[in-house]
Amino acid sequence: MRPLGVLQCLVLHCPAPRRLAAFYQELLGGEVNRPDRRWAVNADWSTLHLPDGRVLCFQRQPGHRRPVWGDSQRPQLAHLDIDVADLSAAHERVLELGATLLDSALGRGWQVYADPAGHPFCLLGH
Structure with a gap:
């Protein structure tokens, strides 16, 4: 079956788009607000182009x-x-970046955090 469309990006609503883009850049790498004909970046919209080509976007709400x-x-x-190579090291780093631990159980191989705007994410050790 031919798909109807292609995922362009994932958009997270937040109070401070540029700040949240910088948080995820530290976590995932990539380039914040790279010129892209699809979007105009401004105080209400930031982007993060990830190294693998995916794009996260951040919209002021x-x-x-x-x-x-x-x-x-x-x-x-x-x-x-x-996915992270070292869950303990990644834990320390995301807390330094402003994340909040929501659910901890290192023995199960993953932990739940909130980014600075409150969006949950999981770090999974492998």
Whole structure:
């Protein structure tokens, strides 16, 4: 079956797009706000072009409310899973970058964090 479309990017809503793009750049690498004909970057929109060609985008949302892990009244609607070579070292680094630990269990091989805008993501050791 021929697909209807191709995923262009994943957009995360947040209060400070450039700051959140910089957070994910430290976590995943890539280039923040690289010129791209598809988007105009400004105070309300930032991009992160990842080394593998994927793109994360960050859009300012006035009145943004952080998701609350495990709360059905303010649920997360999506989350990112990120493979890391050393879970303990990655844990320390994301905390330095401004992440918050939401659910810890190193023995299971993954942990849940929130980025500075409250979006959950998991670090998975391998």
